Amino acid sequence: MKRSSNQSNVLAPATSGPGALALAIANPGALGTIEAYIGAVNRLPVLTAEQEHELAQRYQEKQDLNAARELVLSHLRLVVAIARQYLGYGLPHADLIQEGNVGLMKAVKRFDPNRGVRLVSFAIHWVKAEIHEYILKNWRLVKVATTKAQRKLFFNLRSLKPDSHALTPEQVEEIAASLNVRPQDVTEMEVRLYGQDMALEGRGTDDGENDFAPIAYLSDEGQQEPSAILEERRRDELHGSGLLQALESLDERSRRIIEARWLKDEGGATLQELADEFGVSAERIRQIEARAMTKMRGALAEYA
Structure with missing residues (x-):
């Protein structure tokens, strides 16, 4: 991950004349290859203590960017040496150097x-600090160190491990004591540090099939699809609060007819039975029922 020019141009050096050469050398990608960059950096002169003090005072007192640029250029070899210590994290050397240059x-x-x-x-x-921040943001999709203690453990565990084998309980205790952390923190960080990211879904192969990936065995067959869960929840609302609201929109007689005809646990009332109850014809009961059903459908529209 490369920074934009606005982020890395902390000292705002000039972009033409001698300043352009300085900016090019400060950017590992400007000279074509990382080897060419390192060679150019190592040929830059090292400042004496008196020269460094004079340049630093010029920048501090007069904001002389040329003085600041000379200070940066003379210490680029320091960044290269430090960045080399972090090659074991699998990130591009040029990116590590560029981030270190920002810190410089x-x-x-x-x-x-x-x-x-x-x-x-x-x-x-x-x-x-700048290189550490870059590594923590780009080394894994999931952050591995978020607290100060975890960061300290993350950047020291690799050098403290005696070999590439898993730590023994005694080694875990020894490292935990030296870094003032809990043994379980050491064990957890070892798993994170030496584990690898794995794609949830498989990659397609030449024969059109997917690799066996975690998605194939992590899915719970007993769980419904999200769309099915939402549909079931909507149906429950329709049968619960939605139906109650629709019934409340009816007058007393219409509600009695709907409940007697359709909401009984066993066998609803017939049109004739309700006609006898209200002293009207069966056809009249049918008409009241039809109008009530239409009104209820309107009340249930928001749940559909």
């Missing part, structure tokens, strides 16, 4: 030459 630019921007500390000592923290 931030360090130069905040560096105080009057504290008696060399820029290299101050910049290491910023370079590593």
